[in-house]
Amino acid sequence: MSATTTTPSRVRLPHTTEAPWVRYTLIGIALVFMFLFLVLPLAAVFTEALRKGWDAYAEALKEPDAWSAIRLTLITAAVAVPLNLVFGVAAAWCIAKYEFRGKSFLTTLIDLPFSVSPVVAGLIYVLVFGAQGWFGPWLAEHDIKIVFAVPGIILATIFVTFPFIARELIPLMQAQGSEEEQAAQVLGASGWQTFWYVTLPNIKWGLLYGVILCNARAMGEFGAVSVVSGHIRGQTNTMPLHVEILYNEYQSVAAFAVASLLALLALVTLALKSWVEWRHEREIKAAADMPPEQPAPQVTPVALGAT
Amino acid sequence: MSASATYPLPGQGGGALGPGGEQGPPPVRRAAKRVLPGFNITLGFTLFYLCLIVLIPLSALLLKTFTLTWPQFWEAVTAPRVLASYRLTFGASLTAALVNVVFGLLVAWVLVRYTFPGKKIVDALVDLPFALPTAVAGISLTALLAGNGWIGQYLEPLGIQLAFNPNGVVIALIFIGLPFVVRTVQPVLEDAEKELEEAAMCLGATRWQTFVRVIFPAIAPALLTGFAMAFARAIGEYGSVIFIAGNMPMISEITPLIIISKLEQYDYAGATAVATVMLGISFVLLLVINALQTWQRNRSGG
Numbered sequence: 381m382s383a384t385t386t387t388p389s390r391v392r393l394p395h396t397t398e399a400p401w402v403r404y405t406l407i408g409i410a411l412v413f414m415f416l417f418l419v420l421p422l423a424a425v426f427t428e429a430l431r432k433g434w435d436a437y438a439e440a441l442k443e444p445d446a447w448s449a450i451r452l453t454l455i456t457a458a459v460a461v462p463l464n465l466v467f468g469v470a471a472a473w474c475i476a477k478y479e480f481r482g483k484s485f486l487t488t489l490i491d492l493p494f495s496v497s498p499v500v501a502g503l504i505y506v507l508v509f510g511a512q513g514w515f516g517p518w519l520a521e522h523d524i525k526i527v528f529a530v531p532g533i534i535l536a537t538i539f540v541t542f543p544f545i546a547r548e549l550i551p552l553m554q555a556q557g558s559e560e561e562q563a564a565q566v567l568g569a570s571g572w573q574t575f576w577y578v579t580l581p582n583i584k585w586g587l588l589y590g591v592i593l594c595n596a597r598a599m600g601e602f603g604a605v606s607v608v609s610g611h612i613r614g615q616t617n618t619m620p621l622h623v624e625i626l627y628n629e630y631q632s633v634a635a636f637a638v639a640s641l642l643a644l645l646a647l648v649t650l651a652l653k654s655w656v657e658w659r660h661e662r663e664i665k666a667a668a669d670m671p672p673e674q675p676a677p678q679v680t681p682v683a684l685g686a687t
Numbered sequence: 688m689s690a691s692a693t694y695p696l697p698g699q700g701g702g703a704l705g706p707g708g709e710q711g712p713p714p715v716r717r718a719a720k721r722v723l724p725g726f727n728i729t730l731g732f733t734l735f736y737l738c739l740i741v742l743i744p745l746s747a748l749l750l751k752t753f754t755l756t757w758p759q760f761w762e763a764v765t766a767p768r769v770l771a772s773y774r775l776t777f778g779a780s781l782t783a784a785l786v787n788v789v790f791g792l793l794v795a796w797v798l799v800r801y802t803f804p805g806k807k808i809v810d811a812l813v814d815l816p817f818a819l820p821t822a823v824a825g826i827s828l829t830a831l832l833a834g835n836g837w838i839g840q841y842l843e844p845l846g847i848q849l850a851f852n853p854n855g856v857v858i859a860l861i862f863i864g865l866p867f868v869v870r871t872v873q874p875v876l877e878d879a880e881k882e883l884e885e886a887a888m889c890l891g892a893t894r895w896q897t898f899v900r901v902i903f904p905a906i907a908p909a910l911l912t913g914f915a916m917a918f919a920r921a922i923g924e925y926g927s928v929i930f931i932a933g934n935m936p937m938i939s940e941i942t943p944l945i946i947i948s949k950l951e952q953y954d955y956a957g958a959t960a961v962a963t964v965m966l967g968i969s970f971v972l973l974l975v976i977n978a979l980q981t982w983q984r985n986r987s988g989g
Contacts, residue, residue: 499943593818620820652812
């Protein structure tokens with residue numbers, strides 16, 4: 381080996397990396413794997429959708445059933461994401477800023493929906509609100525439909541996207557600690573002001589990241605929604621369910637046309653996610669380049685005295 | 688705003704801050720932690736929402752199971768068709784997770800250690816299975832691997848069939864689980880200390896020995912966590928699998944599909960029994976993953 385070379389810069393190279401042929405082989409295998417498993421399926425969606433040309437593609441998307449599926453998907457995400465956002469912020473606030481008994485158990489419970497099969501997630505709502513379920517008879521009496529209707533779809537979506545935002549925020553807020561919030565409190569900010577002007581700017585990228593992922597899953601959820609939807613065309617079909625119906629009816633072009641919209645959503649999600657990561661990294665770098673701050677306890681009395 | 692108005696902070700424990708405030712950081716911190724407002728309302732809302740969305744519906748599943756007698760339950764969860772589905776679900780999930788460990792480690796390694804054109808795009812693409820709806824993944828993988836698909840047309844003359852049989856299940860689960868392994872290994876690999884590798888080289892280890900003896904032990908906990916996460920996700924996966932599996936009873940029928948078909952026959956009790964088994968398994972896996980993550984954190988911390 382070249383370990384005896386005298387120039388130190390030369391000695392370093394062989395130490396921390398592999399021979400070029402090993403490197404290129406590994407990169408090659410990894411890229412082929414990624415191409416086969418990720419790029420090809422994505423490309424197949426668009427090719428299949430456009431197999432019979434743009435006219436057939438546009439025709440498939442003009443279908444009223446496709447439109448109502450798109451509308452229902454948007455409505456579902458518009459309800460589920462904000463609810464989980466509020467929950468995520470509240471859960472992260474109480475878990476990251478305070479110590480209390482059973483905290484780690486609570487964190488585990490918040491993660492629970494991630495590991496429950498989507499089918500089981502759908503089933504539990506059928507058991508609660510379905511005709512034979514706990515509230516079934518009461519709901520039937522009052523003519524309220526939850527399962528096999530829009531509320532059930534929204535509930536199942538909330539369940540599967542439940543941990544997304546909380547999970548993103550808890551480690552972030554724990555790492556940031558609560559010194560800045562305490563300083564704001566000492567300076568006389570109300571709880572709401574503290575959150576709005578101190579905490580929120582600190583967590584905004586993590587929050588956005590969580591919202592993007594939560595939204596992607598909310599719009600794309602299939603298993604859980606499939607159990608509670610009842611598959612009524614034009615009424616309780618979300619886009620993924622509509623894809624399934626069209627596909628099972630051998631309307632391949634139409635199925636892939638709707639699927640291509642979801643694939644576009646996935647691409648937009650990935651682009652946004654990378655952008656958020658990039659912005660966040662840049663901000664961290666900018667903060668690291670700034671001169672060190674004055675220690676907080678010394679600043680506080682001065683500020684109090686000045687006002 | 689006057690100091691007197693702000694100093695007795697809202698909530699309890701305001702008095703403790705006064706004398707302790709000038710002393711040193713520890714008392715300030717402890718007092719102020721309690722003093723940040725909003726604990727009761729956020730914890731209350733968190734618990735309320737958690738109960739409403741997760742705990743009460745899940746307890747409905749358990750209570751429904753308790754209405755079954757033990758023989759009924761046992762018969763429902765050990766019927767031959769159900770047993771075959773466990774075998775397929777576990778076997779395919781295990782195979783897929785193992786494949787993902789190998790290729791996930793490779794992808795993570797290549798992304799962290801090497802530079803090549805288009806690396807940023809490849810890095811972003813790793814998350815595609817998280818972002819792409821499972822039903823879309825299912826139909827497009829089927830279109831690729833079916834007898835007339837882009838890949839299937841070359842494999843079928845060779846007698847290899849990847850769609851509409853258990854092979855298809857494994858492939859769909861590999862797709863679903865890949866990001867879990869890559870995203871858990873990647874940060875650990877980034878933080879790994881190069882000094883240790885240099886020391887190993889100086890002591891005469893070959894690159895391969897360095898990998899096996901130095902790098903691998905450092906990333907093993909993360910790899911295991913990624914494996915468990917990919918496995919757990921694969922066990923419950925439904926959307927991507929049903930299109931490609933062919934769904935033949937006893938051969939290519941996964942457990943979540945058993946629950947769906949029982950529901951479609953209005954066999955709520957049977958569906959509940961199988962679902963309880965799946966819920967139990969996923970709960971155990973969740974605890975295992977949590978333990979693994981704690982282990983990993985302690986390892987990297989110490």
